[in-house]
Amino acid sequence: MKALYFNHFGDNSVLEYGTLPDPLIKSDEVLVKTDYIGLNFADIYRRRGHYHIEDHTPYINGYEGLGTIIKLGRSVTGITLGTKILFVDVPFANAELVAVPVTKIIKLPADLEEETAAAIGLQGLTADFLAHDLAKNKKDDKVFIQGISGGVGQILLQMLVADGIEVYGATSSNHKQQLALTQGATEVNLRTDKKISRENGTFATVFDGVGQTLEQSIALTQTKGAVVFFGMAGGDPPKVDLIKLLEHSKSILTGDLWDYLTSQTERQNRFNRLANYFIEQKIQIKQPQIFNLAEGKNAYALLESGKSNGKILMKSN
Numbered sequence: 001m002k003a004l005y006f007n008h009f010g011d012n013s014v015l016e017y018g019t020l021p022d023p024l025i026k027s028d029e030v031l032v033k034t035d036y037i038g039l040n041f042a043d044i045y046r047r048r049g050h051y052h053i054e055d056h057t058p059y060i061n062g063y064e065g066l067g068t069i070i071k072l073g074r075s076v077t078g079i080t081l082g083t084k085i086l087f088v089d090v091p092f093a094n095a096e097l098v099a100v101p102v103t104k105i106i107k108l109p110a111d112l113e114e115e116t117a118a119a120i121g122l123q124g125l126t127a128d129f130l131a132h133d134l135a136k137n138k139k140d141d142k143v144f145i146q147g148i149s150g151g152v153g154q155i156l157l158q159m160l161v162a163d164g165i166e167v168y169g170a171t172s173s174n175h176k177q178q179l180a181l182t183q184g185a186t187e188v189n190l191r192t193d194k195k196i197s198r199e200n201g202t203f204a205t206v207f208d209g210v211g212q213t214l215e216q217s218i219a220l221t222q223t224k225g226a227v228v229f230f231g232m233a234g235g236d237p238p239k240v241d242l243i244k245l246l247e248h249s250k251s252i253l254t255g256d257l258w259d260y261l262t263s264q265t266e267r268q269n270r271f272n273r274l275a276n277y278f279i280e281q282k283i284q285i286k287q288p289q290i291f292n293l294a295e296g297k298n299a300y301a302l303l304e305s306g307k308s309n310g311k312i313l314m315k316s317n
């Protein structure tokens with residue numbers, strides 16, 4: 001099979017495209033021929049050597065894809081060859097073929113287009129658990145999102161607005177600012193804008209997946225409010241002074257989506273909940289940017305540049 005892989009950690013130059021042996025499936029796995037492969041910020045952390053990665057030589061990055069089941073493991077029953085499925089937590093996905101454990105299969109709802117399903121899988125499930133498991137905001141709460149027009153940010157913004165929550169945010173360009181406003185944000189500032197500090201102490205929840213912005217996020221949070229810290233796309237966060245948090249009863253909540261995807265039922269129910277926002281047209285996202293897997297290096301470069309504003313997918317054929 002063709003795959004995008006690397007032999008040592010480093011910058012984008014370590015990525016290579018070429019032929020590797022096909023994966024061998026275990027008895028409780030299916031073999032999936034990928035149509036779309038999702039690129040995520042964690043793939044950059046892994047390529048840099050800054051994040052957990054499965055043991056494999058060479059390393060094949062990626063955990064998310066949508067494709068067709070072309071082979072069934074010996075003990076697999078109740079699944080038909082040719083079924084299209086999505087997965088968001090299966091390693092070695094930057095490849096034409098992926099061995100997917102049955103428990104990690106997510107079936108596609110009938111009314112959702114394949115390209116949309118591929119584009120919303122991991123980022124959408126992330127937005128869903130940030131909003132519904134961690135933050136749990138009440139109707140009319142005011143919340144703030146750092147990097148509001150990133151992949152997770154765009155879905156989170158619209159999901160919260162659909163849930164009746166008032167959303168503010170910060171971003172890096174006028175173009176992204178306009179995008180967030182058209183997607184229902186009440187007010188969006190450029191990250192460098194000094195006006196943001198006028199809102200200190202205002203927000204019930206501040207969602208921060210940028211990392212370097214953590215001190216600003218804590219300042220923006222109201223007494224008894226919480227920062228939901230979920231990633232470091234802009235660099236590692238500074239150390240937190242717990243005494244300062246204590247003085248205003250502020251909290252920092254964190255979470256990793258994979259700790260919430262504990263069974264096949266949990267994966268499917270969460271994805272169905274997410275898909276309904278799209279089927280009911282409460283969330284609309286920009287068309288994903290699509291690269292051939294052979295040009296995967298360019299996809300990584302775009303994500304790492306911080307200039308993308310939506311999902312980046314790769315196609316293996």
Ligand SMILES: NC(=O)c1ccc[n+]([C@@H]2O[C@H](COP(=O)([O-])OP(=O)(O)OC[C@H]3O[C@@H](n4cnc5c(N)ncnc54)[C@H](OP(=O)(O)O)[C@@H]3O)[C@@H](O)[C@H]2O)c1
Pocket residue numbers: 040041042122123126146147148149150151152153170171172173176191209210230231232233234235255256257258303304305306307308309310
């Ligand atoms: N905890 C979890 O389970 C989980 C799961 C999935 C993703 N995540 C995290 O969620 C965050 C967002 O992921 P995503 O897939 O939405 O990525 P994304 O589409 O690239 O969005 C990240 C955003 O961060 C902002 N940013 C600020 N400084 C940046 C820099 N130096 N380089 C790149 N981006 C920068 C950019 O927004 P502006 O230009 O608007 O500032 C960018 O759009 C990441 O930190 C990721 O690790 C966490």
